Amino acid sequence: MTPAQLFFWFVALLGNTTALFTFWYLPNIPSLLFLALMLIFTVTGLYDYFFSSHTLNRLYPVLAYLRYLMESIRPEIQQYFIASNTEEKPFSREQRELVYRRAKNVNDTLPFGTQRDLMETNYLSIWHSMHPKIVKEQSKRLLFGSSQCALPYSASLLNISAMSYGALSSHAIEALNLGAKLGGFAHNTGEGGVSPYHLKHGGDIIWQIGTGLFGCRTKEGRFDQEKFTAMATRDAIKMIEIKLSQGAKPGHGGMLPKAKISDEIAQIRGIPKDEDCVSPAMNPECHTPIELLEFVAQLRELSGGKPVGIKLCVGHPAEFLAICKAMVSTGILVDFITVDGAEGGTGAAPVEFSNRLGMMCLEGTNIVHQALIGVGLRNEIRIISSGKSASSFDLLSKMAMGADTVNAARTMMMALGCIQSRSCNTNTCPTGIATQDPKRSKGIDIKAKSLRVKQFQHNTLHSLYELVGSMGLDDPSLLCPNMLKRRTSEGLLESAPSIVPPLDNKQLVDNHASGVWQRWWHLADQEKFYVLDNCTPNPQITVVNL
Numbered sequence: 001m002t003p004a005q006l007f008f009w010f011v012a013l014l015g016n017t018t019a020l021f022t023f024w025y026l027p028n029i030p031s032l033l034f035l036a037l038m039l040i041f042t043v044t045g046l047y048d049y050f051f052s053s054h055t056l057n058r059l060y061p062v063l064a065y066l067r068y069l070m071e072s073i074r075p076e077i078q079q080y081f082i083a084s085n086t087e088e089k090p091f092s093r094e095q096r097e098l099v100y101r102r103a104k105n106v107n108d109t110l111p112f113g114t115q116r117d118l119m120e121t122n123y124l125s126i127w128h129s130m131h132p133k134i135v136k137e138q139s140k141r142l143l144f145g146s147s148q149c150a151l152p153y154s155a156s157l158l159n160i161s162a163m164s165y166g167a168l169s170s171h172a173i174e175a176l177n178l179g180a181k182l183g184g185f186a187h188n189t190g191e192g193g194v195s196p197y198h199l200k201h202g203g204d205i206i207w208q209i210g211t212g213l214f215g216c217r218t219k220e221g222r223f224d225q226e227k228f229t230a231m232a233t234r235d236a237i238k239m240i241e242i243k244l245s246q247g248a249k250p251g252h253g254g255m256l257p258k259a260k261i262s263d264e265i266a267q268i269r270g271i272p273k274d275e276d277c278v279s280p281a282m283n284p285e286c287h288t289p290i291e292l293l294e295f296v297a298q299l300r301e302l303s304g305g306k307p308v309g310i311k312l313c314v315g316h317p318a319e320f321l322a323i324c325k326a327m328v329s330t331g332i333l334v335d336f337i338t339v340d341g342a343e344g345g346t347g348a349a350p351v352e353f354s355n356r357l358g359m360m361c362l363e364g365t366n367i368v369h370q371a372l373i374g375v376g377l378r379n380e381i382r383i384i385s386s387g388k389s390a391s392s393f394d395l396l397s398k399m400a401m402g403a404d405t406v407n408a409a410r411t412m413m414m415a416l417g418c419i420q421s422r423s424c425n426t427n428t429c430p431t432g433i434a435t436q437d438p439k440r441s442k443g444i445d446i447k448a449k450s451l452r453v454k455q456f457q458h459n460t461l462h463s464l465y466e467l468v469g470s471m472g473l474d475d476p477s478l479l480c481p482n483m484l485k486r487r488t489s490e491g492l493l494e495s496a497p498s499i500v501p502p503l504d505n506k507q508l509v510d511n512h513a514s515g516v517w518q519r520w521w522h523l524a525d526q527e528k529f530y531v532l533d534n535c536t537p538n539p540q541i542t543v544v545n546l
Contacts, residue, residue: 004060005049012042075422086115090343091410091420095390102459103415103452123487124397124496129472135465139475142404144239146333146380148297150305153204153238156185157464157476158395158457161386161407162208162243162311164192166256166265166277167424168413169441172433175416177203178446179453188407191243191254191279193268194231201450205236208311209299210243211253212279214269223285223295225302232303239307239336240299242292244283247340247387250313250358252350253279259427260436289326289526297332309336311386314364315357317371317500317516318531321508321524324375328509329526333380337372338407339364341387361387362401366481366499369402374508374517392463400479401499415456416449 001009019035045061048054056064078088085094094115101108117123145152160180165173173195180187180203187203189195191210198205209216209228216228232240246254256265256277266273286292292310300308314320327333341361342354359367365385372378385403388410389395395406410418417431424434432440468476471483486496500516507513508521523531 002059004063007063008045008049008061012038012045016042079420084115090388091390091414096414096420099390099411099414099456102463103456105455105459108459108463119487119491121487121489124393125485125487125493126393126396126467126471126483127485128470131472133469133472133474135468135476136474139477140461140465142382144309144336144382145307146335148333149300149307149335151303151307153186153307155405156183156457156461157399157405158389158461159186159206159384159405159407160188160412160453161409162188162190162206162241162246163409163413164190164254164256165195165197165268166192166260166436167434169429169432169435169437169444170195170197171441171444171446172413172416172449173197174200175444175446175449176412176453177201177205178450179415179457180204182450183454183457185457186238188241192256192265194237195264195268199234199236202236204238206239206241207232207237208241208243209283210279211281211283212269212271212277213284214271217270219270221280221284228299229302232299232306237303237306239309240303241336241338242283242286242295242299242308242310244286244292244310244312245315245340245358246311247313247342247358247361250315250340250342250353252353253281255279255425257425257427262436265436288528289322290330292323293326293330293332293334296334300335307335309334309338309382309384311338311340313340313342313358314367315359316520316531317367318520318523319529320368321371321520322526322529322531324371324377324508325521325524326526327377328375333377336382336384337368338384338386339368339403341385343388361385362397363499365398365403366401370498370500370503370517371508373505374503374513374521376506376509378505392460392467395460395464396467396476396479397484399476400481400484402481404477411456412453415453416444417452 015038019038023031023035041062048057048061048064052058054064056067083093086092098108141154141156143152144155160176167190174197177187177198178201181201185204186206187198188206189198189208191208191212191214193215194205194207213221213223215231216224218224231237258274258276261273261277263273269277271277285295296308300306339361341364342358343360365383368383369378372381382404383402384405384407385398386407387398389406389408390411398406413433416433418433419431421430423429427435427437429435429440432443435441473479481498482495484496485493487493503513503517508517513521
């Protein structure tokens with residue numbers, strides 16, 4: 001026997017004997033409770049010892065549950081008592097407190113100096129100007145829509161990123177949309193389709209068409225023109241976004257566990273209720289770059305000319321250049337490109353996909369920006385950067401790398417009251433935001449939380465304008481990569497270079513590019529997405545039966 005097993009038998013025998021004698025001679029409530037407690041301890045230990053399938057329970061009867069308990073509360077212990085203000089992931093306490101303070105419209109200043117290590121290698125910063133300026137009012141909104149778009153949309157520089165009804169509760173969706181209405185910015189539906197809660201308060205909507213085509217799909221899972229047209233022509237729908245992939249899990253479809261699928265969600269999405277909803281990895285209407293653009297043109301026509309764009313996490317640059325090649329050859333343009341980052345987001349994802357796939361948001365944004373310049377289409381197409389954004393410096397760095405506007409998801413959830421419990425995929429979200437449990441979600445005060453969403457967006461942009469002005473600029477569009485400063489491993493401060501060599505206008509289509517751009521452009525094929533880059537297949541192995 002192990003020492004833990006001996007301990008169990010000793011406590012069980014001695015404790016039950018003592019409890020029985022105590023209750024026999026002093027039959028009162030305390031002695032009865034003591035006897036009940038010992039019986040529970042003994043029954044639990046006997047089950048662990050003889051029947052449990054867990055090795056720990058067999059070797060450590062009853063005591064093993066203490067380990068399970070400590071494991072279950074480890075994230076909370078780490079978050080509240082151990083992690084410093086700057087080290088927690090994915091959002092540090094400092095970042096979360098900044099979001100909470102701006103959402104509550106209270107003092108967000110930092111006392112007694114920074115807690116950051118300013119000499120940390122790759123630490124990003126900016127240089128200020130001795131002649132600060134005030135950002136022009138006309139540069140605080142941007143028009144979305146290429147020359148092929150009949151109904152362009154004037155967008156704010158910070159909007160709500162894609163979060164579906166299903167992943168989020170109805171109260172959370174309502175609060176986000178009402179906040180967007182109050183603040184004059186846009187709310188992306190996520191791939192779960194447009195629900196009544198997206199439309200209830202009249203906030204501007206970006207309708208995301210995911211790989212599952214929810215909201216505009218036939219029973220067989222293909223595109224339904226009539227359903228799409230009926231929704232896309234509503235006044236509240238300002239833009240349409242075709243999701244090719246997302247940062248949390250590029251190459252993997254969206255996932256909604258059946259525990260979160262209500263009758264209403266099943267009806268909105270057109271899916272069964274009694275099984276997990278897993279979207280296909282690829283859009284069934286877009287198997288090649290040319291098919292993708294034809295789908296873009298179809299949606300733009302069916303919507304009456306509204307801006308139609310694509311969302312993707314950048315993988316091999318040649319695959320994105322294949323889309324650029326297709327735009328040049330067909331003449332069909334997307335109106336905007338949303339670049340998601342491998343930093344992940346609100347969606348649940350397999351660990352390997354979150355940790356090992358896709359480009360980070362800054363890298364992907366810069367590659368898309370330079371590629372569009374190289375094919376001469378940058379002035380036609382807007383870029384939305386949709387990665388991890390908590391502060392105005394996060395917005396500024398993405399815009400410096402080429403983004404026109406920024407979308408935020410997790411920090412908008414924090415504005416609603418998210419505490420980063422990381423239980424979004426369990427239907428047990430403690431704040432009622434990422435759950436379909438009505439007992440939890442009804443705790444969200446829609447009117448109060450919508451005001452916090454509005455205030456977070458407004459205060460973050462106000463800080464962005466102050467940062468841009470402190471650099472001597474009066475327009476965020478004047479930002480460029482070399483304005484970001486990076487700390488080198490030698491401790492020097494230098495301009496952060498572009499992730500890739502910068503291109504001149506039409507340098508790719510004129511075949512004047514060199515280096516990696518030339519190689520990627522040569523590999524890009526408008527007839528397919530897949531790129532086989534300098535790979536030699538394994539030699540065929542002949543199996544000999546002995």
